[in-house]
Amino acid sequence: MKNQRFFNRKFVPAAQIRRLWKGMVISMKTVFINGSPKKKLSVSSYLLGIVRMLVSGEVVSEQVRNQNDHKRVLENIKDADAVVIGLPLYVDGVPSHMLAFLKEMERFCLEHDIRLKVYALSNGGFIEGRQNKPLMQVLENFCKRSNLEWCGGIGIGGGVMLNVLRIMFFVYLGIFVLNVVFAGIQTGNWLPMDAVQHFAKQLGIILFFNLGVFFHSLRMSIAINKGVGFGVKFTRVLLPSFLFILAADFFFVIISIFQGGIFKGWLAKK
Amino acid sequence: MKTIIHDLNEKYEMILKEKCQKIISANGKYAPCQGCFGCWTKHPAGCYMKDTLETVCRDIGKTDELVIITENCYGAYSPSVKNVLDRSIGLSTPFSTYRGRQMHHTLRYGKKEKLTVYAYGDMTDAEKETFQYMVERNAINFGFQTFEFRYLESLDKSEGIN
Numbered sequence: 158m159k160n161q162r163f164f165n166r167k168f169v170p171a172a173q174i175r176r177l178w179k180g181m182v183i184s185m186k187t188v189f190i191n192g193s194p195k196k197k198l199s200v201s202s203y204l205l206g207i208v209r210m211l212v213s214g215e216v217v218s219e220q221v222r223n224q225n226d227h228k229r230v231l232e233n234i235k236d237a238d239a240v241v242i243g244l245p246l247y248v249d250g251v252p253s254h255m256l257a258f259l260k261e262m263e264r265f266c267l268e269h270d271i272r273l274k275v276y277a278l279s280n281g282g283f284i285e286g287r288q289n290k291p292l293m294q295v296l297e298n299f300c301k302r303s304n305l306e307w308c309g310g311i312g313i314g315g316g317v318m319l320n321v322l323r324i325m326f327f328v329y330l331g332i333f334v335l336n337v338v339f340a341g342i343q344t345g346n347w348l349p350m351d352a353v354q355h356f357a358k359q360l361g362i363i364l365f366f367n368l369g370v371f372f373h374s375l376r377m378s379i380a381i382n383k384g385v386g387f388g389v390k391f392t393r394v395l396l397p398s399f400l401f402i403l404a405a406d407f408f409f410v411i412i413s414i415f416q417g418g419i420f421k422g423w424l425a426k427k
Numbered sequence: 428m429k430t431i432i433h434d435l436n437e438k439y440e441m442i443l444k445e446k447c448q449k450i451i452s453a454n455g456k457y458a459p460c461q462g463c464f465g466c467w468t469k470h471p472a473g474c475y476m477k478d479t480l481e482t483v484c485r486d487i488g489k490t491d492e493l494v495i496i497t498e499n500c501y502g503a504y505s506p507s508v509k510n511v512l513d514r515s516i517g518l519s520t521p522f523s524t525y526r527g528r529q530m531h532h533t534l535r536y537g538k539k540e541k542l543t544v545y546a547y548g549d550m551t552d553a554e555k556e557t558f559q560y561m562v563e564r565n566a567i568n569f570g571f572q573t574f575e576f577r578y579l580e581s582l583d584k585s586e587g588i589n
Contacts, residue, residue: 193462194460194461194462245462247509247512247513248509249561249564249565250504250509251503252459252460252509252513253460253506253513256501256506257506259501260500283529283530283531284530285529291561294556295502295561298502301551398525398530401530402530405523406522406523409467412464413469413521416468418469418470418471419468422471422472425471425472426489426536427471427472427473427485427535
């Protein structure tokens with residue numbers, strides 16, 4: 158009788174043993190799900206990429222753009238330990254195609270008794286990271302319904318600017334390389350200090366704007382590796398909002414000139 | 428003028444049609460937003476996808492009062508209703524301003540009166556709280572001066588919606 162009770166007792170939940178075992182012997186599997194509909198230049202993929210860099214074990218990147226992706230992604234999370242969902246903020250919430258995916262994922266996880274840790278990275282166009290709060294709550298509610306472990310996420314403000322900064326980095330890098338090559342050919346000096354200084358300054362500015370994002374991404378990577386909760390954090394492009402609004406207005410004027418919208422009743426009541 | 432967006436079946440649509448002229452049926456027979464900003468920068472207040480939601484932002488933008496009837500989905504709109512809202516951001520302009528001390532887009536059609544959201548289906552207390560908050564945020568975003576969120580326990584009692 159006593160023995161029976163001994164064996165029935167659960168000292169450690171099975172899921173934890175499995176996780177411990179996998180952590181020691183087989184590597185942990187983390188699936189990064191990009192919920193942006195964009196084929197290229199999505200901010201979500203950039204953010205997922207940053208967190209992914211420091212996550213150890215098996216890492217898999219997936220994207221959900223429409224219904225055709227559901228089955229493939231769900232099969233991939235079947236044996237995963239954690240998922241990181243990166244998604245854009247649409248009208249204060251989860252984009253509709255991702256809501257449809259979450260519903261499918263809930264059904265799938267309950268059906269196969271899948272227990273996952275869920276982390277989230279969301280980015281909105283507005284500068285305040287806090288505007289992602291309703292989206293985070295929706296994801297938490299989703300986890301409760303799906304019997305998954307909500308581990309929190311980062312709500313990021315100023316998403317489009319992160320993309321612009323990313324492009325600027327490569328432009329600056331290109332100019333720097335050209336400078337070095339020209340200086341090398343012309344003067345034989347392959348390390349022109351003024352070009353190096355100029356590039357370092359530009360790099361410093363880009364890094365500064367990204368500091369909040371990098372800091373929280375690093376902490377999230379550590380939390381994923383430890384398999385612990387992260388909490389919900391909000392950050393943004395480190396720029397005062399009135400300057401950000403000016404930059405955003407300028408950005409849209411330029412884009413609208415190139416795409417022609419500015420000549421087609423840009424602000425008119427249609 | 429009042430507009431209703433709903434994801435109910437035809438039976439309820441008939442009832443709603445008697446009460447309101449402008450009904451947008453969220454039947455899911457349209458594509459989700461691709462996040463291209465074309466409705467601001469390329470063909471203002473229109474979408475490049477030529478389906479029933481191509482100019483939905485104009486209808487929503489011009490309404491004084493918007494009523495949304497939706498199934499609950501984790502404290503948010505159902506995917507088909509959210510799809511309509513995602514495709515309607517052309518009701519604002521690409522320019523930004525402060526509203527409620529936070530950054531938002533300026534409104535192409537000006538301020539509107541009231542946003543009312545009725546949610547039905549199984550719903551936890553946390554989801555009700557989320558939804559209330561979501562509707563508050565949406566009202567600021569779309570320029571509604573007041574908002575109301577109500578949970579419908581049963582759809583058959585919902586004929587009181589006016």
